[in-house]
Amino acid sequence: MNTFQHGGGVARASRRLGLDASAILDFSASINPLGMPEAVLEAARGSLTQAVHYPEIDGASLRGALADFHGISPDHILPGSGSTELIYLLPRVLRPRRALLVTPAFSEYERSLKQGETAVDYFPLRPEDGFRLDPARLLGRLEADTELVVLANPGNPTGATIEPAALEAIADGLANRGVLLVDEAFIDFDPQLSVIDRVPSHSNLYVLRSLTKFYAIPGLRAGYLAGPARGVARLAAARPPWSLSSPALAAALAALGEEGYRQQTLALIPELRRQLSDGLESLGLTVFPGAANYLLAQIPLGMRDAASLAARLEEQGVLIRCCANFPPLDERYIRLAVRSEFENRRLLVLLDDALHGH
Structure with a gap:
């Protein structure tokens, strides 16, 4: 365990690909797909005067x-x-x-x-x-x-x-x-x-x-x-x-005051997580049950390894997390954030192509 890497490399990927950061679809960092609550954004903006x-x-x-x-x-x-x-x-x-x-x-x-x-x-x-x-x-x-x-x-x-x-x-x-x-x-x-x-x-x-x-x-x-x-x-x-x-x-x-946002998140994430899990399993991956806004999946032998898969998807503006530097995991494991239904479906299409060569 001597490699310190993290997800969320949107700035690096946008520079390398010559794309605006908004064009990068980041499944490597597990952030609430509802985005920042409006009241939180306004509070941060308002504080700038101080x-x-x-x-x-x-x-x-x-x-x-x-x-x-x-x-x-x-x-x-x-x-x-x-x-x-x-x-x-x-x-x-x-x-x-x-x-x-x-x-x-x-x-x-x-x-x-x-x-x-x-x-x-x-x-x-x-x-x-x-x-x-x-x-x-x-x-x-x-x-x-x-x-x-x-x-x-x-x-x-x-x-x-x-x-x-x-x-x-x-x-x-x-x-x-x-x-x-x-x-x-x-x-x-x-x-x-x-x-x-x-x-x-x-x-x-x-x-x-x-x-x-x-x-x-x-x-x-x-x-x-x-x-x-x-x-x-x-x-x-x-x-x-x-x-x-x-x-x-x-x-x-x-x-801390965003009770409605909390309840909306707790109602939404389990369904999005289930949809993504079902889609990953339909592609032949083994998906481990989880309670957060991400899923760990194992790629079967005979398919691309995690690093190769991550590199292929990054060329298409999509980031995933290779888990080879999470011992005892190896190059067969990936972590994927749970994002919106549309974004999850796009990921599944790209994964299908990368894993099965359609």
Whole structure:
């Protein structure tokens, strides 16, 4: 796991192909197909008149709003410039000697741990098991000096989910020896699985959240962390000031008020995901069940591998995510965002041609 690549390369693809960015159809980054809510866009625009001033030094207004939104004390919340800032902050401050990383996983977990000189072990989930996590088996893999377990719910790129009771069992199994970090970047697409409301009951449970995927604002960089009050205070003291820009703060605050948008998304995504899954299976791909706004699919032997397929589609202005750098996955796996019905159908037509040579 030494290659750090990500989806969302629209700017790079538009330069290489000589196309406007709006002409690129991006299935490599999993962003809500409803797009940015209008009220969020207007809030970000309106905040630009205040750009002559420094933004809040610590994002205090967002911290309070998030605490109200989740029904927990502000002492348990730390906003950040996207959850990635906090992925790097936590190991730098807590300095765990050894970490167990559940894979396949977002590559920045490993990168942040190694930058903090944390030894990293891996707990690979298997496709033949549907990428299901067994808490007892995970706890049995802990070394004597393991002080951190990192996992995502839903998993990225798998989309597989973990029940809250299983996560609490892991936190309890780590009590008095280590910390559990749960990345809930995509949990808004299946909110009943969140453990953020359990944070006050555990002294070693940290939860990462992102506002960028669900509310379609990845360019504004807004996220947050929830954890034990003492740990959050340590993290806050170590973070640079003015982490969040005024537009990011305004957009994040406006997003929390978008109840109608949330309900519309939760009604729409499962149907779009089912349609895309059925279409991929009709092309001969194996599709893994997922709860987020993306699907992991395996390409059968005898067809193009993922890198070749991604290159072919990019020439047609369509980006997909090759998952060969998500160990233990290999060159047969791709991740595809769930987009609008029309865009999903276009992707299926292009995939059919690329895989079967029509």
